[in-house]
Amino acid sequence: MNARRSIVLAFALAALLPALGTRIAAAQEQEIPPKLHWSFAGPFGLYDTEQLQRGFKVYREGCSTCHGLKLLAFRNLADPGGPSFSEAQAAAIAASFQVTDGPNDKGEMFQRPGKLADRFPPPFSNDQAARAALGGALPPDMSVLAKARSVERGFPWFIFDAFTQYQEDGPDYIHAILNGYEDPPAGFTLAPGAQYNKYFPGHAIGMPKPLSDGQVEYTDGTPTTVDQYGRDVSAFLMWAAEPTLDVRKRLGFQVFVFLIVLTGLLYFTKKRIWHEVKRHPELLEPRQPTEYRS
């Protein structure tokens, strides 16, 4: 390398370093949610049916008054690979919600109990109504929230995450938000109606702490703590956002097995085809130039 080139390289490095520095600083500014263990993590991960059922209960009793699930239909609750409620259970859940239907013969919209084919009804008729009821803050629809939120984990984590296939930052974030309510540090001023949350970007969240220990009853002996509720509802929201994760992972595994078998077959086919040539290496010698005779 000549001298001029190394000077250019040194300048380029010097220009890059502050950029890297701000990246690290930005990552440290937002609190990184703890990485939890999820049954659906990794290449063989699958949803835990019982956890999804508990998570649905937490959603129903703790979140559904504010957050919608507009992309999810009641029949999905009975789909394989999900909470796997029986069809009768899913129909009973649907009937316990009121959905808007119509117009009827008089041209009016009316309310009726939900059916399996209906989607989850929105908790507010429009965004303005939600904001008016909640002091100006808008609760996002939760259909794809678990996949729509990710966390900038910064250097060097994003390199490791590529190798460990870390994709659960959405559920980690939701769990962290539910467990991140704290007293604000001295000198932090909160706008009226806002709460301090360690993991919310900017720390001032417009959602009042939605869960407390013992609020949702579990019948299977699972601890009724905010930590556990957070895990269960985040897993349920992950399923809502990606209901075919089980199928995707199983198919991916089958494709890998197929490719490994195919590689073996191709190897032996190649050996077989080139077998004769290997036995007669002279066939591989370059041909003598043709002699022309006149």
Ligand code: HEC
């Ligand atoms: C009283 C209404 C209310 C209830 C109940 C409620 N939330 Fe919220 N939630 C909100 C509002 C409002 C916001 C928007 C906050 C903001 O933007 O400052 C929000 C924001 C959130 C966010 C952050 C979303 C983002 O944009 O990053 C998460 C995660 C969340 N809620 C999860 C839940 C879960 C899980 C439950 C049920 C256990 C729940 N919420 C119950 C009103 C509610």
